[in-house]
Amino acid sequence: MLGARRAALGLSEMTPAKAMRLSLAKTGDRTLGVPIVLKDLGRGTLMPEDLASALPDPGLILRLDGPAGAVALAVLCPQAVAAAIEAQTLGKVLPGAAPDRTPTATDALLMRDLVEMTLDGFAALAADYGGLPALDGYTFSGRVVDARVAAMAIQDAAHLHLTAEMDFAGGVKTGRLHYVLPSRSRAALPGTAEEPGDWPDLMEKAVMASPVSLEARLCRVSLPLSEVSRLHVDQVLPLGRATLDGVELRGMDGRKLMAARLGRSGAMRAVRLRSADAPPPQPALTTDLAPMSAAPPMPGAADLAPTDLPTADLAMPEPGMPDPAPMAPDLPSPEPMALDDIPALDPVPMAGLDLPD
Secondary structure, three states, X not given: OHHHHHHHOOOXXXXXXHHHHHHHHHHHHXXXXXXXXXXXXXXXXXXXXXHHHHOOOOOEEEEEEOHHHXXXXXXXXXXXXXXXXXXXXXOOOOOOOOOOOOOOXXXXXXXXXXXXXXXXXXXXXXXXXXXXXOOOOOEEEEEEOOHHHHHHHOOOOOEXXXXXXXXXXXXXXXXXXXXXXXXXXXXXXXXXXXXXXXXXXXXXXXXXXXOOOOEEEXXXXXXXXHHHXXXXXXXXXXXXXXXXXXXXXXXXXXXXXXXXXXXXXXXXXXXXXXXXXXXXXXXXXXXXXXXXXXXXXXXXXXXXXXXXXXXXXXXXXXXXXXXXXXXXXXXXXXXOOOHHHOOOOOOOOOOOOOXXX
């Protein structure tokens, strides 16, 4: 439609470079208050695994979410970020190159209007240009920490790569703005759900089906370098601290995930998982002793009748009277008997005794 109107008015055909030039000029005036001039626009194809080599490092990587679950990226070099921040905070762009630094989440928020408005204007102006995918409907959703994470966020397919080389404030600073955009919407891909709400389920299924390597560590052995250099095949290393209950299950990053017990499953070694903070299982106690019979209860004081206790009449002395004489004279202590004087006893016959059950 826009192309037909331009042709009717005798205007030249809109090209991607012209669309980006007009969009950047309008964005610079509205968001930064300084002119932004497009020096050159590069266009190519980029695969996710090539992001690290194609994007600036360090660079500010912004994620843009589009219709039907499409994901795009906007990346600014450190000089472009510095020029935009200086224009927004100081009202002017400082001359000279700014030092490279790691971008922050605050930088991402300050660049939000710049990347959104530039892409929206470019998409509207280049809508009738053949060879470009649908570029409208993308909004800022956050910062991506590095190119490796960004490669996992976008589709595993070829992307449109736009590189805009810019002058800020009449050439005081120069910088680059990269757009990495899907070549077609996700809904148009074969075998993909058209509803945006189905995309999280598809992503979860793809991630949960990915292989993960785990390491079962029985123990760690520290050896001096002199002994390590003398290791040979069939040498036996003592595992002094190894226990069957002390197996640790660790992830690919070496972090402990769970505790386990070493065992066997058929002809293969296996581990039984248990909680990381659970104490190791203790072996069951086994005894071959017969159960002890309960001793009969002792009679309590309440069970004894008063008549069961012997009684005696003890005469108490009257006051002022002398103590009575002792009832029995003192007897000499018997001398200890020698063991040799004890006669041997005849064995007691056991045949006629009936023992109770």
